[in-house]
Amino acid sequence: MDNRIYLYLLLFVILNSCVASKSTRSQLKRHVNHINYIGMEFVLIPSGTFMMGADSKMEEAYNFEMPRHKITITDPFYMGRYEVTQFQWEALMGSNPSSFKSPNCPVENVTFEDVQLFIQTINEKEKTKKYRLPTEAEWEYAARAGSNSTYFFGDDEEELEQYAWYEKNSDGRPHPVGQKQPNCWGLYDVLGNINEYVQDRFNENYYAHSPSVNPTGPDSGTVLKRGGSWFGPPKHNRIAFRDGIGPTKSNKRGFRLVLLIEQ
Numbered sequence: 001m002d003n004r005i006y007l008y009l010l011l012f013v014i015l016n017s018c019v020a021s022k023s024t025r026s027q028l029k030r031h032v033n034h035i036n037y038i039g040m041e042f043v044l045i046p047s048g049t050f051m052m053g054a055d056s057k058m059e060e061a062y063n064f065e066m067p068r069h070k071i072t073i074t075d076p077f078y079m080g081r082y083e084v085t086q087f088q089w090e091a092l093m094g095s096n097p098s099s100f101k102s103p104n105c106p107v108e109n110v111t112f113e114d115v116q117l118f119i120q121t122i123n124e125k126e127k128t129k130k131y132r133l134p135t136e137a138e139w140e141y142a143a144r145a146g147s148n149s150t151y152f153f154g155d156d157e158e159e160l161e162q163y164a165w166y167e168k169n170s171d172g173r174p175h176p177v178g179q180k181q182p183n184c185w186g187l188y189d190v191l192g193n194i195n196e197y198v199q200d201r202f203n204e205n206y207y208a209h210s211p212s213v214n215p216t217g218p219d220s221g222t223v224l225k226r227g228g229s230w231f232g233p234p235k236h237n238r239i240a241f242r243d244g245i246g247p248t249k250s251n252k253r254g255f256r257l258v259l260l261i262e263q
Contacts, residue, residue, distance in 0.1 A: 033186075034078055034259060036126070038091045042078035042259045043186045045142045049073075052140050053207055054240035059150045064204040065240045071137050072213045079134065079142045080256035082106075082177035082188050083196065084118075092121055099251035104176035106194045106254040111247060112223045115197055115255050130260040133199040136242070137215045138258060139226050143239050145185040150238050152183040152190070157234040164192025166237050170230035174251070191237045194254040195225040195245075202244030222246070225253060 034042040053068040054061030083106035090096045090103075097109045110118075115133065122131050134142065149155050153163055160166060163183075165175045170192075178188045190196075200217025202224040210217070217224075222244035228237030229252040235241070245253070 033081070036122075036259075038088050038122075040084065040088055040257070041081040042257075043081045044076060045073075045079045045138070045185060046076050047073050048141070048146075050141050050144055050146075051148055052137060052210075052240075054238070055148075058155060059238055059240065060235060061238075061240060064207070065242060067207055069207060069210060070212060071141070071210070071215060073138060073141050074214055076261055077138065078259035078261060079138070079187060080258075081182075081186060083194060083254050083256045085177055089118065092125070093118060097249070100173050102176065105174050106177055106189070108174060108194050108251045108254045109249045110254065111249055112197055113247075114249075119257070130262070131257050132260070133197055133255060134258045135215065136198045136200040136217050136224060136226065137210075139196065139198050140239060142185065142187060143183065143190040143227065145183040145187070147183075147239075150240075152239060153181075160191070160234055160237060164189070164228065164237050165230045166192045166228060167231060167233050172230070174230045174254075190227055191239070192228050192232070193230055194227075195229045195250075195252050196227045197253065197255045198224050198226055200224055202242070204244075229253075 049070060049072045051068050052071045054065035055068050056066060085104055086096050086098050086101065086107045087103040089107040098107050099109045119131050123129055143152060145152050151160060153159055161169050163181050174193050180189065182188045183190060201219060201221040203218045203221060206217055225243055225245050228241060231252050
């Protein structure tokens with residue numbers, strides 16, 4: 001298919017599958033997507049306001065997922081359409097640390113520090129500073145894609161199989177990216193498959209005093225993961241689920257990147 005036709009079709013789908021304000025539509029028209037030199041595809045995430053955290057009236061939530069609070073993301077950004085794959089990691093870093101080796105599966109068995117080295121390397125290769133992990137707020141905003149429900153598709157956990165690899169359907173391992181249905185902003189595997197590192201660190205009480213505009217969270221302490229994994233139950237694959245983790249490697253953890261838009 002001609003690339004221009006593909007982009008027009010993609011734009012049509014985005015604009016008609018999500019509830020978008022005039023400003024959101026304008027942003028989506030200016031930027032559709034971006035693919036870098038190792039094949040990492042990025043989707044535009046428009047700026048906007050959302051309710052972050054869990055609603056205890058509709059989901060079985062942990063105390064550190066509350067209170068639900070209003071957050072504004074002031075600038076659009078690109079988010080990786082998929083979790084970073086083993087092929088992409090090896091293309092840049094020269095080796096594959098993953099336990100479940102398969103080129104199109106997400107890279108796993110990497111520490112937060114390993115991921116920072118990957119980010120430093122890709123920024124150096126492209127002579128930029130635009131790549132980084134998403135903040136926790138950016139991650140949840142992009143994962144929700146305009147929804148306020150337990151999962152981005154609604155509240156019924158019986159539908160989770162259509163969108164995520166988790167304990168019920170994963171056969172005890174991660175799977176190639178992009179096989180399940182995406183959210184309406186075109187992001188795949190934001191729930192399930194592997195836990196995703198974010199840039200912020202974990203603090204149980206942070207939501208009680210989080211800034212309301214572009215919060216960045218603590219920059220020290222326990223590493224924070226989002227999104228659930230192939231190993232987790234439905235409760236751990238809710239959008240609001242968050243947890244602190246130790247410094248060790250795990251075959252349940254990986255990441256996706258943010259690519260900043262030059263103003």
